[in-house]
Amino acid sequence: MAIFYLGVDLGTSRTSISTSTGKRMTVRTCVGYPKDLISAKRFGNRPYLLGDEALDNRLGLNIIWPLADGVISETSDKALEATGLILKHIIAEAIPDKKPEDSIYAAIGVPANASFKNKNAIINVTKSFIDKILIVSEPFAVGYSIDRFDETLIVDIGAGTTDLCRITGSMPTEEDQLSITKAGNYLDDLLEKNILKIYPKVQLSRRVITNLKEKYGFVGVGEPVQVTLTESGIQKEYDVSQAINDSCTALTDSICAAVQQLVASFDPEFQSKLRSNIVVAGGGSRLRGLDFAIEKSLKPYGGGKVICVHDAEYCGCNGCLKMILEMPESMWERID
Ligand SMILES: Nc1ncnc2c1ncn2[C@@H]1O[C@H](COP(=O)(O)OP(=O)(O)OP(=O)(O)O)[C@@H](O)[C@H]1O
Ligand SMILES: [Mg+2]
Missing domain, CATH: 3.30.420.40 (ATPase, nucleotide binding domain)
Incomplete structure (x- = not known):
């Protein structure tokens, strides 16, 4: 055995x-359940499809x-x-x-x-x-995973939620944690809205938006971003720098506010240690300039030090x- x-x-x-x-x-x-008898037949009467297979066949499925x-x-x-x-x-x-x-x-x-x-x-x-x-x-x-057992603040920026946790040497309690529903998906929604505000007729799919964010996303000062998009089937160059920067800044502001909240409510004797031990993880940790933006937001508190994990996935x-x-x-x- x-x-x-x-x-x-x-x-x-x-x-x-x-x-x-x-x-x-x-x-x-995610799991996809066939929408009706026809889709059930199409999927060989399987009661459900999982993960990528479900997403690839999403038109015939109810995705959960x-x-x-x-x-x-x-x-x-x-x-x-x-x-x-x-x-x-x-x-x-x-x-x-x-x-x-x-x-x-x-x-x-x-x-x-x-x-x-x-x-x-x-x-x-x-x-x-x-x-x-x-x-x-x-x-x-x-x-x-990275052997942080002394005062450390972990900020895990995923798709649906950004989860924050103070590590204090023992199992964290509910007060040590904070979860906000502003993360990767929220940034995608915002980016789509901000691009459409400037170019209302441009054709965007969720995949295009997520790719733009992952490739060009930045907080702070960045290079101008020119991308090829489609309007009524015709391809053209569009400047999306402002839309990207505004959206990334909005997400980062919410994350910084959550970081400040967990720092400010911590035992005052250990706050400075916590501020200088901030670790960012999750797919969202790859957003350029995010570490610096969090450090900057901690200036009024006495400054901070932020690192990103290597193996985010x-x-x-x-x-x-x-x-x-x-x-x-x-x-x-x-x-x-
Ligand atoms: N280079 C990048 N810049 C910005 N965001 C990125 C980058 N790479 C991945 N992401 C985003 O990270 C998110 C996925 O992160 P992750 O895989 O940690 O999520 P998850 O663990 O499934 O979700 P959660 O932690 O919310 O439960 C997606 O929104 C993805 O677009
Ligand atoms: Mg995660």
């Missing part, structure tokens, strides 16, 4: 896994993003079911050689609010395929894996 140890980052847009057998993989955190708001809606059976399906799927893909007698011990990192509000629900939907489980707040897992699930390997059994939620 073997034991497989898993670290899972159950994010609002992506779920990633890292296993004790050295595997890593990612799936989009169970964690889109940073918490699982427990009044929706479908959201709970979808969470279980995604976890079961990624685990089965990551350990295809698991035998029925083998055990799975998993630490699941979830957005900060879900770690308080959905703990039991997640335990319930994973009962049949996880033997021992630890539910952790995602930013805490990020801190754990996997550091959450790596932290979870590390935690499940190191935690004593008493910390785990369920021991069968």
